[in-house]
Amino acid sequence: MINFNVPPYIDTAAGYINECVKAQKICGDGQYTKKCNEWFEKKTGTGKCLLTTSCTHATELAAILCDLKEGDEVILPSYTFVSTANAFALRGAVPVFVDIRPDTMNIDEKKIEDAITDKTKVIAPVHYAGVGCEMDTIMDIAKRHNLKVVEDAAQGVMSEYKGRALGSIGDFGAYSFHETKNYSMGEGGALLIKDKKDAERAEIIREKGTDRAKFFRGQVDKYTWVDLGSSYLPSDMNAAYLYSQLEVADKINEDRLSSWDHYKTRLQTLADDEKISLPYIPAECKHNAHMFYIKCKDLDERTSLISFLKQNEILSVFHYIPLHSAPAGQRLGRFHGADEYTTRESERLVRLPLYYGLKPEQVDYICDKITEFYAK
Ligand SMILES: *Cc1c(COP(=O)(O)O)cnc(C)c1O
Numbered sequence: 001m002i003n004f005n006v007p008p009y010i011d012t013a014a015g016y017i018n019e020c021v022k023a024q025k026i027c028g029d030g031q032y033t034k035k036c037n038e039w040f041e042k043k044t045g046t047g048k049c050l051l052t053t054s055c056t057h058a059t060e061l062a063a064i065l066c067d068l069k070e071g072d073e074v075i076l077p078s079y080t081f082v083s084t085a086n087a088f089a090l091r092g093a094v095p096v097f098v099d100i101r102p103d104t105m106n107i108d109e110k111k112i113e114d115a116i117t118d119k120t121k122v123i124a125p126v127h128y129a130g131v132g133c134e135m136d137t138i139m140d141i142a143k144r145h146n147l148k149v150v151e152d153a154a155q156g157v158m159s160e161y162k163g164r165a166l167g168s169i170g171d172f173g174a175y176s177f178h179e180t181k182n183y184s185m186g187e188g189g190a191l192l193i194k195d196k197k198d199a200e201r202a203e204i205i206r207e208k209g210t211d212r213a214k215f216f217r218g219q220v221d222k223y224t225w226v227d228l229g230s231s232y233l234p235s236d237m238n239a240a241y242l243y244s245q246l247e248v249a250d251k252i253n254e255d256r257l258s259s260w261d262h263y264k265t266r267l268q269t270l271a272d273d274e275k276i277s278l279p280y281i282p283a284e285c286k287h288n289a290h291m292f293y294i295k296c297k298d299l300d301e302r303t304s305l306i307s308f309l310k311q312n313e314i315l316s317v318f319h320y321i322p323l324h325s326a327p328a329g330q331r332l333g334r335f336h337g338a339d340e341y342t343t344r345e346s347e348r349l350v351r352l353p354l355y356y357g358l359k360p361e362q363v364d365y366i367c368d369k370i371t372e373f374y375a376k
Contacts, residue, residue, distance in 0.1 A: 002366065004315040007179040007186075008245050008252060008356040016240035028233030029213070032240040036190070039246045043158075044165035046173070046192040048199035050206055051239055052232040055154040055176030055189035059087035059124075061232055062150045062172035062191060064205050065198050066122050068093045075115050076124040076152075077107040078322040078335060078342045084124055084152045085323050085333060093121070095333035097324045100128075102341045103280040105349070109134040113141050115336035120145065125170075126152040130182070130290035131281055132161030135169045142170075150174070154189070157182055158253050160286040167192045177242055182256060182290055182356075183249065185242035188234050206232040252356045256289035259358045263292045266367035275374045277348075294370070295348040302350050305373055312369045317351050 020026050033051050040049035052058040068074070070092035076084050078097035085095040098115050101108045105128040112123060123142055125133040133151075142149045149170030153159075156166030157175050167173025177188035193199045203213045209229025214220045245252060264278060271278045277295040281287050296302040302318065309316050322342045323329035352366060 001313045002315065002353050002362050003355070004317050004351070004353050005180050006355040006357065007184045008182070010244040010248055012247065013241045013244035016244055017237050020237045020240050026235050026237050028235060029216075030236030030239070032236050032243045033234065035243050036239050036246060039243070040175075040190060040192065043249075044168040044173075044192060046165070046168040046194060047196055048193040048202070050191050050193070050199075050202055050232075051234055051242075052189045052191055052206065053234050054083075054178065054187055055152075055174045056083040056087065057230075057232045058174035058189040058191035059083055059150065059152065060090060060230070061202060061205055062174060063087045063091045063093070063122075064228060065172065065193075065202060066091075066148045066150065068121055071119060072121045073117060073119040074122040074124055075107075075112055075120060075336075077126055077128075078324040078329070078339070079105060079128070079320050079346050080126040080152065080323065081154070081320065082323065082326075082328075083154075084126055085329065088122065088124070089328075089332045094119075095323070095329070096120070097322075097329070097333060097335040097342075099337055099339060100341050100345065102345050104128065104131050104133075104282065105345060106131065106133040107138075108341075109137040109141075111337055112138065113145075116141075116145055116147075120147060122148045122150055124150045124152055126154075127156040127159065127166045129279065129293065130155045130157075130159040130166070130288040131279070132156070132159060132166050132285040132287075134282075135161045135164075139169065148172070153192075154178075155181065155290040156288065158249060158288040159290075162284045168194070171195065171198070182252065182288055183242060183245045185234065185238040188238050188242060201227065205229045253288055255356050256354065259354055259360075259363055260289035260292050262360055262363045263352060263354075263367065266364065267294060267370065270371065270374055276370075289354065291351055292354045293349050293351045295345065296350060297348070299347040302348060305370070306350060308373050309366070309369060314366050314369060315353065318346075318349055319351070320346055322346055
């Protein structure tokens with residue numbers, strides 16, 4: 001059986017975790033958490049990185065930092081994971097969904113401005129498959145309308161847009177280290193914060209609304225409740241697991257990219273024959289091979305393909321029932337403009353196995369089976 005995903009594991013992880021356990025330092029903000037934060041600050045050039053318990057929580061933290069009020073509006077794609085919408089809806093904000101571009105499956109930057117009202121406060125672009133949204137256009141719209149930008153860069157670790165790390169372009173960027181992502185700590189995430197002023201407040205919100213971090217640095221002589229907050233610190237053991245992968249981040253990235261390129265080369269003939277569509281990477285984007293997907297003709301064909309692959313011991317998946325057609329999305333949000341591509345394209349897309357350590361022979365086998373399916 002070829003699994004759809006296998007979480008990354010690097011040999012050094014067990015030793016690092018053991019070190020935390022032996023030193024009895026497993027709580028939050030220990031040495032490995034600091035190492036991870038610093039690694040991302042250096043890698044992305046962002047002002048501040050804070051490791052969190054998930055990308056969902058990082059986005060919630062960003063939503064609190066945006067000071068949203070009941071009835072404020074947030075613009076985002078409907079084709080995304082629920083967390084992008086939930087984080088803002090939890091603050092009482094209304095998710096306003098905008099259509100995607102069929103080429104990248106990212107929010108259509110040309111349709112954002114029309115969705116802006118006097119209640120709009122935030123744009124939340126999602127970098128689908130680790131391929132950057134049209135960020136120059138999005139940042140320009142945000143600037144002209146005085147809006148915050150919260151990047152859902154859950155899938156975008158190690159990806160770039162015009163040489164800048166995804167997640168470091170907007171006011172805030174959220175990464176995910178869930179086990180399905182390129183780098184994992186089981187459950188976990190990080191928030192990238194551009195502005196130093198926001199960084200100080202983020203530290204407080206993440207520490208239950210207290211100035212505990214300042215206390216530990218000796219900047220205040222007691223710590224107390226100073227703001228709204230929650231508990232978004234991961235255990236240092238999880239950070240240790242992640243750090244083992246960050247030390248070999250390029251190796252993991254190159255391994256994934258080589259599988260991705262292999263798929264692309266092998267499936268090109270089917271695309272040339274217009275049987276399937278392949279992913280598109282805009283020239284200004286450097287991606288991280290988070291995902292390899294193909295698009296079938298329609299929903300029926302996709303259902304048959306997934307089941308054919310399963311009969312051949314290959315696990316492939318689809319995802320994202322567009323949020324505006326889901327029960328909570330209908331209750332809490334609205335779709336602005338026409339749904340030209342969101343539903344149609346989401347029904348055609350299927351994700352093929354892709355993980356660190358996937359072998360070229362396995363990619364060949366999968367491509368052989370897909371070719372066989374379309375020969376019938
Ligand atoms: C995985 C993912 C999330 C959620 O990440 P968690 O770390 O599991 O909270 C959010 N948004 C997108 C686009 C994702 O792919």
